[in-house]
Amino acid sequence: MADLFDNSKPNIILIADVTDTLVLGKSFGIFKVAQELRLAGYEVAVISHAHIFSYDELKHILSNLISNKTLFVGINNMFYKSIKNPSKNERNGGIQFGERETGAILPHGLDKNIDFKKHIKSLNQKCCLVLGGPVAYDSYENKEFDYIVLGYADISAVNLANFLEGKESLIKSYKSLYGPVIIDDKEAKNFDFVNSTMQYKSYDCILPKETLPLEVSRGCIFQCAFCSYPLNGKNKLDFIKLEELLILELLDNYKRFNVTRYLLLDDTFNDSVEKVEMIHRISKRLPFKLEYWAYLRLDLLHAHPETIELLYESGLRGVQFGIETFNKQAGSIIGKGLGREKQIETLRQVKKHWKNVTLYATFITGLPGESIDSLFKTFEYLTSKDCDLESWAFIPLSIKDVQQSWATMSKIDKEPEKYGYTILRGSEATDDANRETFDNDPRMQSVIDEYFNQPAIRDIISGSPILGWKSNLMNSTTATALASYFQNKGAENGTRRINGLQAFQFANDRFDLEQFSGIPLNQVDWHAIDLDKQRRAKEYKTIFYEQLAIPEFVSENH
Numbered sequence: 371m372a373d374l375f376d377n378s379k380p381n382i383i384l385i386a387d388v389t390d391t392l393v394l395g396k397s398f399g400i401f402k403v404a405q406e407l408r409l410a411g412y413e414v415a416v417i418s419h420a421h422i423f424s425y426d427e428l429k430h431i432l433s434n435l436i437s438n439k440t441l442f443v444g445i446n447n448m449f450y451k452s453i454k455n456p457s458k459n460e461r462n463g464g465i466q467f468g469e470r471e472t473g474a475i476l477p478h479g480l481d482k483n484i485d486f487k488k489h490i491k492s493l494n495q496k497c498c499l500v501l502g503g504p505v506a507y508d509s510y511e512n513k514e515f516d517y518i519v520l521g522y523a524d525i526s527a528v529n530l531a532n533f534l535e536g537k538e539s540l541i542k543s544y545k546s547l548y549g550p551v552i553i554d555d556k557e558a559k560n561f562d563f564v565n566s567t568m569q570y571k572s573y574d575c576i577l578p579k580e581t582l583p584l585e586v587s588r589g590c591i592f593q594c595a596f597c598s599y600p601l602n603g604k605n606k607l608d609f610i611k612l613e614e615l616l617i618l619e620l621l622d623n624y625k626r627f628n629v630t631r632y633l634l635l636d637d638t639f640n641d642s643v644e645k646v647e648m649i650h651r652i653s654k655r656l657p658f659k660l661e662y663w664a665y666l667r668l669d670l671l672h673a674h675p676e677t678i679e680l681l682y683e684s685g686l687r688g689v690q691f692g693i694e695t696f697n698k699q700a701g702s703i704i705g706k707g708l709g710r711e712k713q714i715e716t717l718r719q720v721k722k723h724w725k726n727v728t729l730y731a732t733f734i735t736g737l738p739g740e741s742i743d744s745l746f747k748t749f750e751y752l753t754s755k756d757c758d759l760e761s762w763a764f765i766p767l768s769i770k771d772v773q774q775s776w777a778t779m780s781k782i783d784k785e786p787e788k789y790g791y792t793i794l795r796g797s798e799a800t801d802d803a804n805r806e807t808f809d810n811d812p813r814m815q816s817v818i819d820e821y822f823n824q825p826a827i828r829d830i831i832s833g834s835p836i837l838g839w840k841s842n843l844m845n846s847t848t849a850t851a852l853a854s855y856f857q858n859k860g861a862e863n864g865t866r867r868i869n870g871l872q873a874f875q876f877a878n879d880r881f882d883l884e885q886f887s888g889i890p891l892n893q894v895d896w897h898a899i900d901l902d903k904q905r906r907a908k909e910y911k912t913i914f915y916e917q918l919a920i921p922e923f924v925s926e927n928h
Contacts, residue, residue: 373571375918377437380535381413382527384444385428386503387420389451389467389477392899393875394419394906398583398635399503400446403527405568410528412441415918416574421453421467421477422907427923428476429489434920436493441534442517443490444527445475446503454479473511475499483514498534501550502527513548521556521778522588524566529553556778563588564612568619573917575910576627579879584619584632584662586611587645594705595781595789596694596734596767613648617655624658631874631883632662639664646677646684653684661883663688663874668731669708672716678723686724687883688870691731696748700740703789714751714758721758728760728870728887735856736767736849738782738789738841742811749856753865760888761869762860764853766846769793769837786839794838794846821851864890878906 375381384404388395396418404414415435420428432443452468471480475487490497501512502519512518519526526542530553533540542555568585570576587610623629640646653660662684668691671678695701696710708716721729735745745764752762769791770783782789838846860866868876873886876899886894915922 373573375415375435375571375573376413377415377435377439379413380411380439380441380531381415381437382407382441382444382531383415383417383432383435384446385417385420385476386446386449387418387477388449389421389453390903391456391466392896392903393872394422394577394903394910395449395875396580396583397446397449397503398585399448399523400444401570401574402568402585403444403502403523404574406524406528406566407531408571409567410531412531417914418574419907419910421451422911424925425476425478425482425486426925428478429486430923431918431920432490433493435918436490436497438494440494440497441531442498442500444500444502445515446506447474447477447501448503448505450474450477452479453477454481472509473514475514487514496534500530508546508548508550508552510548512550515550517553518546518550519553521554522558522561524561524563525558526553526555529555564610565615566611567615569622570627573914575913575917576623576629577878577906577909577913578628579631579877580627580629581631581633581874581877582623582629583635585635586616586639586649587636589637593781594694596704596737597780610642610645610648613652617652620652620656620660624656628879630658630661631877632660633871633874634662634664637665638667638670640666640670640674640677640681643674643677646680650680650684660685661687661874663690663870665690665692667691668693668713668716668720669706671720672708672712675719678720682724682727686727688728688874689724689730690869690871691729693731694734695737695740695744696733696751697737697740697744700737700744703738717758726884726887728868728873729758730761730763730869730871731759733762733764734767735764735852736839736841736844736846738791739843741843742814742848742852745852745856746811746813749859752856753860753863757865761867761891763866763869764856766849766853767839769839769846771837790841791839792841794840817848817851817855821854861891864892866891868894876902878902 384400386397386400388397400416400418404416407414417428417431423431436443447470450470452471452474454468456467467477473483474480475483487499490499498516499514500517500519501515502523506512506518506520508518517530519530529538529541532538540551540553543551543553546552576582664686666689693713694704694706696713698707698709701707701709717729733748751757752759767782769786770779772779772783782791786793840846857866868886868889868891873883876886877883880902914920
């Protein structure tokens with residue numbers, strides 16, 4: 371007998387989206403919150419691909435889901451992009467969405483906020499609008515929400531539901547100057563993660579052979595200066611889920627949805643040898659071939675080479691390394707001091723063992739102690755035949771505004787001056803005078819000609835809540851332009867290829883991982899991937915309407 375959503379009982383509606391033209395991806399956090407609310411006795415419906423529905427369609431869905439028993443509509447806008455003004459993407463012939471709009475209730479645009487909230491209140495005046503997720507914070511931009519939950523919401527979401535039901539008082543809360551009530555239990559340290567479970571409902575609409583996110587552990591044993599993940603600096607074996615519970619979760623997903631591929635969400639999956647050994651044991655007990663993608667630290671593979679074969683045998687087929695820099699000085703400052711030669715040699719050794727594992731690494735432009743010349747040397751290696759990475763990306767250093775109530779902040783966010791940064795606000799951040807010092811390198815001419823005059827570049831680094839900055843070696847304008855320059859040049863010359871995360875997101879009941887392995891970005895059949903995304907979006911919609919017993923939406927244009 372199928373499980374059914376019953377809105378005649380106390381219930382919650384959760385909305386999330388990974389807004390992408392080519393991927394139909396799941397945001398895991400919203401499902402974990404749903405699981406805890408369901409265990410507490412609440413009915414929960416999840417709308418997990420908001421951008422594939424029209425705005426009027428979403429209003430139609432809520433009209434059928436919200437009842438006088440609906441306590442709140444929860445929003446996770448972490449992975450939103452704006453779909454209101456899509457533009458042409460010259461590199462793949464498709465469209466691309468705009469940048470995420472802070473405070474947007476839907477990826478359909480900030481301009482829909484007031485009307486969408488009015489629609490919710492017209493269906494149930496007492497129904498609250500709640501913001502959660504890693505980028506939820508106390509600010510004027512989020513004023514339309516009734517409640518804002520900071521950080522992990524496992525405890526806070528249940529407490530809020532109980533409060534709205536009149537069962538208990540609200541814990542760790544305060545009133546924002548902008549209107550909402552802030553719930554600040556960001557680390558949820560009293561949550562029993564080790565014994566926690568995860569089980570999807572039929573009406574969560576998991577597609578056959580979908581790649582699902584999987585949470586094996588929480589937190590990270592490291593405290594890198596640029597990183598603001600919650601639970602950084604934990605003890606090595608803290609917050610690791612029980613082996614038997616993981617096996618039950620994997621078996622349930624396999625039997626019900628034929629799921630065999632996962633994106634491991636651990637901040638650093640190989641932060642303990644014990645955890646690597648555990649996933650190896652688990653893989654041997656499953657009746658299917660487990661395949662997974664994970665975040666790994668390269669220096670830990672160097673320190674524990676015995677884990678290399680264990681990871682591969684357990685099903686590792688895609689990796690993201692947060693290398694950040696090959697520069698020894700910069701690495702030492704931020705907490706990654708292995709150095710260029712050892713990192714490149716470790717990549718070489720890893721590739722010998724992992725022939726069909728896609729290696730991808732991220733680098734940061736603008737780190738303390740790293741010059742423009744050092745970044746170009748890294749770029750030269752990444753675009754050479756000696757590079758053992760299938761793909762790579764550059765990300766400009768971002769510094770959060772300490773004046774905002776962020777759930778978590780990095781060491782650099784908290785003390786930028788200690789790391790050599792001067793904070794720039796408003797027009798200062800885009801003032802040409804702030805970058806003249808860095809233009810004397812002849813290699814910068816192409817960067818200046820192609821990127822400094824793009825409005826998007828200026829908007830990214832001048833807008834709140836990410837601050838503009840400068841140091842003796844770089845500034846935010848230069849760092850952002852360099853990152854874009856490296857990215858696009860790598861795509862054009864074929865040295866940037868499909869990365870493991872993308873391959874796992876594209877793989878499904880029709881596409882296999884091997885179909886995407888090692889394909890340069892300039893040779894990908896983007897049209898085929900786009901058509902497949904549209905197919906699966908249509909399939910999701912069909913299942914969604916059926917499972918939640920919602921009448922078919924008929925547009926006024928038809």
